Amino acid sequence: MVVPKPPNKKQSESGKDSSLSFMNLSDTIKHLNYDKSSSSTDAVILFEPGESDPLLSNRASTGKDAGRPAEPLCSMVLQILVPFLLAGLGTVSAGMLLDVVQSWDVFLDVTELFILIPAVLGMKGNLEMTLASRLSTAVNAGKMETSKEKWELILGNLALKQLQATLLGLLASFLAILLGWMAEGELSLKHVVLLCSTSVSTAFVASLLQGVIMVGVIIGCKRMNINPDNVATPMAASFGDLITLSLLACFSHWFYSFMDFYSYVLYLVNLSFICLIPVWVSVSSKHPASLILLRTGWEPIVTAMVISSMGGLILDKTVSNQNLSGVLLYAPVINGVGGNLVSIQSSRISTNLHLNFPPGELPEERRGCFNPCRIFFGPGANHQSARVLLLLVLPGQLLFLFTIYLMKGGLAVPSLLLTLFYLSAALLQVFLLLCLADCMVHRLWRRGKDPDSYAIPYLTALGDLLGTALTSLAVFLLWCIGDAGGL
Numbered sequence: 001m002v003v004p005k006p007p008n009k010k011q012s013e014s015g016k017d018s019s020l021s022f023m024n025l026s027d028t029i030k031h032l033n034y035d036k037s038s039s040s041t042d043a044v045i046l047f048e049p050g051e052s053d054p055l056l057s058n059r060a061s062t063g064k065d066a067g068r069p070a071e072p073l074c075s076m077v078l079q080i081l082v083p084f085l086l087a088g089l090g091t092v093s094a095g096m097l098l099d100v101v102q103s104w105d106v107f108l109d110v111t112e113l114f115i116l117i118p119a120v121l122g123m124k125g126n127l128e129m130t131l132a133s134r135l136s137t138a139v140n141a142g143k144m145e146t147s148k149e150k151w152e153l154i155l156g157n158l159a160l161k162q163l164q165a166t167l168l169g170l171l172a173s174f175l176a177i178l179l180g181w182m183a184e185g186e187l188s189l190k191h192v193v194l195l196c197s198t199s200v201s202t203a204f205v206a207s208l209l210q211g212v213i214m215v216g217v218i219i220g221c222k223r224m225n226i227n228p229d230n231v232a233t234p235m236a237a238s239f240g241d242l243i244t245l246s247l248l249a250c251f252s253h254w255f256y257s258f259m260d261f262y263s264y265v266l267y268l269v270n271l272s273f274i275c276l277i278p279v280w281v282s283v284s285s286k287h288p289a290s291l292i293l294l295r296t297g298w299e300p301i302v303t304a305m306v307i308s309s310m311g312g313l314i315l316d317k318t319v320s321n322q323n324l325s326g327v328l329l330y331a332p333v334i335n336g337v338g339g340n341l342v343s344i345q346s347s348r349i350s351t352n353l354h355l356n357f358p359p360g361e362l363p364e365e366r367r368g369c370f371n372p373c374r375i376f377f378g379p380g381a382n383h384q385s386a387r388v389l390l391l392l393v394l395p396g397q398l399l400f401l402f403t404i405y406l407m408k409g410g411l412a413v414p415s416l417l418l419t420l421f422y423l424s425a426a427l428l429q430v431f432l433l434l435c436l437a438d439c440m441v442h443r444l445w446r447r448g449k450d451p452d453s454y455a456i457p458y459l460t461a462l463g464d465l466l467g468t469a470l471t472s473l474a475v476f477l478l479w480c481i482g483d484a485g486g487l
Contacts, residue, residue: 304458
């Protein structure tokens with residue numbers, strides 16, 4: 001009996017290997033008898049079970065990328081530009097909404113909601129964008145060809161995502177309560193219950209709505225022969241911020257209105273969502289690959305939630321100064337745009353690695369020391385996309401600033417200094433995120449971890465933290481020099 005050997009890089013790139021594991025030797029022989037074009041008995045190096053196996057059960061190098069035509073620059077720019085603009089308009093609308101609701105009684109009384117906002121909005125990076133990245137890789141790797149494959153992946157993902165949304169909603173409320181108590185030195189039981197009810201309700205409903213939309217986008221991209229890596233992740237966040245923030249504002253206002261008279265309703269809400277947890281565990285555990293993520297995929301999303309909550313603490317402390325409250329208008333925009341752009345790059349790099357290299361093996365150019373310049377000036381398609389994404393920052397943010405000005409009725413003209421400070425913060429944020437994405441995705445791949453499940457939560461959470469910190473710093477500097485900036 002011939003034992004299949006691991007693929008080398010040359011074989012992986014040539015597209016001639018037959019991808020099955022050592023555990024399925026008999027299936028390998030059947031596959032080789034069926035596919036006469038295969039010239040080797042190569043097997044695939046799978047992700048280590050103890051690390052983080054992806055939802056796709058067999059996602060190592062298939063060599064399919066070798067036969068795919070090069071992506072034209074014009075096509076890539078158009079595919080990125082349209083969802084980028086839609087996502088930007090969504091974040092602008094979220095910023096305008098946040099600027100309005102900050103004066104509501106519930107936000108004035110329960111200030112911990114400002115800590116909760118970045119964490120809940122950041123769930124799109126933890127859940128929706130991660131889902132989009134995994135399904136995009138599945139489409140490009142040919143793992144959604146049959147109806148059975150497609151719906152097993154979709155149902156396993158959605159059930160897992162609802163479970164994660166429920167638990168992350170509870171965690172986000174606990175972090176907001178803890179950070180608020182550390183900052184203020186006092187804690188109210190009513191506020192605790194309201195924060196928990198608001199966070200879980202918002203996370204659950206927003207996750208369900210956006211998950212269904214995301215599945216539709218992925219299937220639509222596949223049918224229209226559009227690369228979902230360029231479209232799916234920004235579309236996941238196009239109106240995600242607006243939907244999530246609207247739900248958070250409505251739920252918090254609704255719960256606050258009867259908190260004093262019908263407080264038992266808040267307890268029932270929390271109990272109802274907690275009772276659904278066994279249902280989601282049961283459904284997601286029926287799919288073998290989602291069962292693996294159910295066991296091992298919590299580290300990135302929990303860590304990302306903590307990072308986003310730190311950004312929320314910065315936002316809360318900034319808003320506490322009335323002179324700096326204008327940061328609420330711009331923070332969702334810079335956070336959303338930065339997260340959208342870096343998620344595209346992360347998804348593209350991850351797909352390229354999945355299609356061309358076995359886990360643990362890196363491209364030749366990435367085996368030396370890390371060089372930020374190489375990210376933007378290399379010859380590959382991902383280097384080209386990094387340049388495109390960085391060049392989109394300034395014109396895109398200028399357009400969004402102008403949109404904010406129009407939506408405010410043309411009453412507050414952004415000053416030259418505000419524009420300069422804001423654009424500098426946005427450009428620095430995206431530059432740092434693209435560098436982090438290139439380094440993080442390749443390091444995760446070298447360690448045998450799936451970047452689709454790990455990278456995007458970390459990157460979007462860091463984008464929220466960097467965006468909030470840099471925007472708060474810009475507004476603070478404008479206040480120090482006496483420039484209102486049209487805030």
